[in-house]
Every structure is written in C-alpha cells, then in structure tokens.
Amino acid sequence: MSNQTIETNCCIVGGGPAGMMLGLLLARAGVDVTVLEKHGDFLRDFRGDTIHPSTTEILSDLGMLDDFLALNPQRLPTLSVEFNGQEFVGPDFTALSTKCPFIAMIPQWDFLSLLESHASRHPNFRLRMNTEVVGLTQSSERVSGVVTKTDHGELKVNASLIIAADGRRSIVREASQLPMREFGVPIDVLWFRIGRPESNTAHLLGHIRNDNMMVTIDRGQYIQAGVLIPKGNFDAIRDQGLDAFRERIVGIVPDLRSQVHSIESWDQIKLLTVQINRLDKWHRPGLLCIGDAAHAMSPAGGVGINLAIQDAVATANLLSAKLVAGNVQNDDLQAVQRRRMWPTKVTQRMQVVAHRYLVGGRPRFGLEKVFRLLLWLGRPIIPGLAARMIGIGIRSERVTRND
Structure with missing residues (x-):
C-alpha cells in the first residue's frame, strides 16, 4: 500500500x-x-x-456486562487508604443503586x-x-x-x-x-511494577506516610505502583540514585522492602506528567x-x-x-x-x-492531619457522597439508542 x-x-x-x-x-x-x-x-x-459503576451501567445497556464480569475484575466495594500503618476506609460504593456497586479494577x-x-x-x-x-x-x-x-x-x-x-x-x-x-498541577507520578507483598495490604489503593504518597494497583502477580513527586523533580530524584528511590518506596510502604530490588534500572520507571x-x-x-x-x-x-x-x-x-x-x-x-x-x-x-x-507536595498541615480531619468531620456523610461523585459522576450518560 x-x-x-x-x-x-x-x-x-x-x-x-x-x-x-x-x-x-x-x-x-x-x-x-x-x-x-x-x-x-x-x-x-x-x-x-x-472501571466505575457509571461505566458498568453502560456495559449493561449494551448487553456486555456478563462478558465484562467474566474477565474477573478485582471488585472494590470501598476505597481504602493506609496512613502510617493504619487503614482508613473512604468512599463506600455498596449503597449505590447500580448493578455493580463497586469499582472494578x-x-x-x-x-x-x-x-x-x-x-x-x-x-x-x-x-x-x-x-x-x-x-x-x-x-x-x-x-x-x-x-x-x-x-x-x-x-x-x-x-x-x-x-x-x-x-x-x-x-x-x-x-x-x-x-x-x-490548570497548574503540583505533582507528577513515577509509575513502575513491583512484586506483590506477602502482607494483606495489597488491596489498598493508597499509602501515605511522612507526607509521601504511593498508589498501588493489585494486578495479581505484581503491583502496579505510582509514587507522587513534586512536579519537575524527576531529574533530581534520579540523580540521588536508584538505592535512594528504593528506600523512598520502603519509607512509604515498609512491606515492600523484600520486593524493591526487582527495580534494577531507571528504564523500569516511567514519568507520568500529570495535567x-x-x-x-x-x-x-x-x-x-x-x-x-x-x-x-x-x-x-x-x-x-x-x-x-x-x-x-x-x-x-x-x-x-x-x-x-x-x-x-x-x-x-x-x-x-x-x-x-x-x-x-x-x-x-x-x-x-x-x-x-491534599496532595500538593507538602501541605501546610500535612497529608495525614488533613485526611484525618475530613474523615472525623464527615463520617458517615463523606464516604457516601464521595462514592456518588467518584462512582457515578456529575452527569452520567446512558445509551439511548439500542439498534
């Protein structure tokens, strides 16, 4: 051609x-x-x-929901975050009036x-x-x-x-x-794979420790992880060396100490520029x-x-x-x-x-204090409201044409 x-x-x-x-x-x-x-x-x-409940509703409209669920996605009825070793439950999707009241990973x-x-x-x-x-x-x-x-x-x-x-x-x-x-965003994300820890924390989506944060996605055989960094700091982090970055990971999630040496090269770490x-x-x-x-x-x-x-x-x-x-x-x-x-x-x-x-580098009062205050003030309102905003969104769409 x-x-x-x-x-x-x-x-x-x-x-x-x-x-x-x-x-x-x-x-x-x-x-x-x-x-x-x-x-x-x-x-x-x-x-x-x-894949949020708003999307699984669309899959249902299309007659595709059973095929999707047959792929055996991980089902998260709540989103949990760890603060300095203590687990906090955030948005709770179980009360949503949807066919799939959970986040599907x-x-x-x-x-x-x-x-x-x-x-x-x-x-x-x-x-x-x-x-x-x-x-x-x-x-x-x-x-x-x-x-x-x-x-x-x-x-x-x-x-x-x-x-x-x-x-x-x-x-x-x-x-x-x-x-x-x-719109200015103060963070970027360093994205990489790492071995799955033997602990029971693999289901957690976020880990916050000493005002550092890491997102973890359990993919069964391994964890897809993202470390939040101040925007534009990747070169400085790389200059500190791979050992320092491994210690940064362990400092956020100590359970990953036995896994960090699977990161052998900066080529395994991708910079995601957040916009x-x-x-x-x-x-x-x-x-x-x-x-x-x-x-x-x-x-x-x-x-x-x-x-x-x-x-x-x-x-x-x-x-x-x-x-x-x-x-x-x-x-x-x-x-x-x-x-x-x-x-x-x-x-x-x-x-x-x-x-x-909340996640703009090092906030004035610290990530942990801000989240603890929100959770204390908002229970049980915040988990339900957040589930609605995240799971369904501001204006959900449904398929109106069915052949």
Whole structure:
C-alpha cells in the first residue's frame, strides 16, 4: 500500500476507552466508522485500570456486562487508604443503586479488547492498528480527513466527521489549533511494577506516610505502583540514585522492602506528567474532540477513563442519527460540548482543589492531619457522597439508542 485513500462516514483517531466505546456505539447505530490506533496493540502499563459503576451501567445497556464480569475484575466495594500503618476506609460504593456497586479494577488492555470484540461483530466497524495520524486535511474551511503513516506507506482517510480521541497529547487537537486552558498541577507520578507483598495490604489503593504518597494497583502477580513527586523533580530524584528511590518506596510502604530490588534500572520507571486542562472550544467544522483530547484529568479519583466514556456515549446519543443521514452540522458538535462541559468543569475544579490542599507536595498541615480531619468531620456523610461523585459522576450518560 502506498499513498492510499479510503472513505468512511466517521473517523475516530485513538483506540483508547473513548475511541473504542464510540466506535462500538456508532457501529451499532449503523454508522460506517473507522478507528485509527497508532500502536500495534493495547498493552501499555500507564493506562488506567478503574472501571466505575457509571461505566458498568453502560456495559449493561449494551448487553456486555456478563462478558465484562467474566474477565474477573478485582471488585472494590470501598476505597481504602493506609496512613502510617493504619487503614482508613473512604468512599463506600455498596449503597449505590447500580448493578455493580463497586469499582472494578481490570487491566485496560483487557477492557479495550472486550470493546473491540463486540464492535467487530458489526461489518461497518473497522479498526486499523499501527496507523499514526500525522496531520489533517481540509476542504472549504472544513476538516475533511486525516493523513496517516503506516508500515506500508501513507494512508489518507476522508470522513464526514473526524473525532479526536487520541489522548492528552492529541496530534489532531494540536493540528486543529483549538485553544487550550491549563490548570497548574503540583505533582507528577513515577509509575513502575513491583512484586506483590506477602502482607494483606495489597488491596489498598493508597499509602501515605511522612507526607509521601504511593498508589498501588493489585494486578495479581505484581503491583502496579505510582509514587507522587513534586512536579519537575524527576531529574533530581534520579540523580540521588536508584538505592535512594528504593528506600523512598520502603519509607512509604515498609512491606515492600523484600520486593524493591526487582527495580534494577531507571528504564523500569516511567514519568507520568500529570495535567489538568481543557479546550474552551471542542470542535471545528468537521472535527470534534472528546475524552483526554478535550479535557485531561489528573489520576485523582481515577475518573479520567469514565469521563471519557461518558463523552463517547453522549456523542453517540447526539450524533448517530445525524451521521447516518449525513448532515452533521457545527451546532450538533456544539451540543456535545454543551452536554459534557459542565461535568468536566466541576470534576476538574474538585481535582484542582484536591491537589492544592491534599496532595500538593507538602501541605501546610500535612497529608495525614488533613485526611484525618475530613474523615472525623464527615463520617458517615463523606464516604457516601464521595462514592456518588467518584462512582457515578456529575452527569452520567446512558445509551439511548439500542439498534
């Protein structure tokens, strides 16, 4: 293949949660849809694992819930955090009126593969892997397609609508020159695998000790871990040496002392630059941004995946019939932004406040004192309210089109 051009009704750039969910929903509705993913597979450790009750409700709408639960995700009815060796229970999802009143933890590659398997049942759905978008094409001041590079040469994809779902470093968004609003975040995360401890603390999602914090995700055979660091401090931490970093880990979670020597190189540690930002305008004629391409979330609350999926559902609900009829207008794209902007703003505002006062390096009164005060003042209100805000979100979406 060399300099080939293909035509499709809707071209979705990015095979993450937003892109794959939207591709499935549009295909179910009869839209000819092509999803472009630059990688050759879904296997990337830095992708999130949390599937919230809002998303399992959508899977139920699609008749996919049993298939999802058959993947045997870890079920967390509450989110627990350890402070200096003492466990504190936070959000309690058991009181939610949902089919799955828990956070489901599952490697994202398994979740994306599930979406792909269901989408591929529709002949009007196509997924092209190893297809990297490098630019946009325009016709009469309207975005009309994308230019990609593949292992076999250049591929152009022309479409009635381009959906940018290619994440916080979106090439499509950059090429579209849509203005971005940035919100300062005082942390980054160092992300790595480490052996599973023999203790019973593997179920804990967070550990706070001496005003340092580490997130831990139990993946059965190992722990996926993230150490929070002040933004921009990675080079200084690396200059201190690997032994010092191992001791930093042990200082937060002493039970990991027997496991830290499995970290043998800085190559095993990935820097995740934490961002909170959003577009003021999510669209141009022929183009719509959703998910992280429209609004990057911090890892706080693990809500990013689920906000992206909510965007996908809202987009399908509002645009499917228009795409089938071939008459998507700019006002239709604006309707998607209007629907999803308010929950985006509220969620990001809560994240900014959380980072500023709770996990912004070394807060004035210390992480432990702040959390202890909140837990003391808020029981039993805070666990239930937090479960609602994290598990369901500000404005949940449900699938309104069922073939």
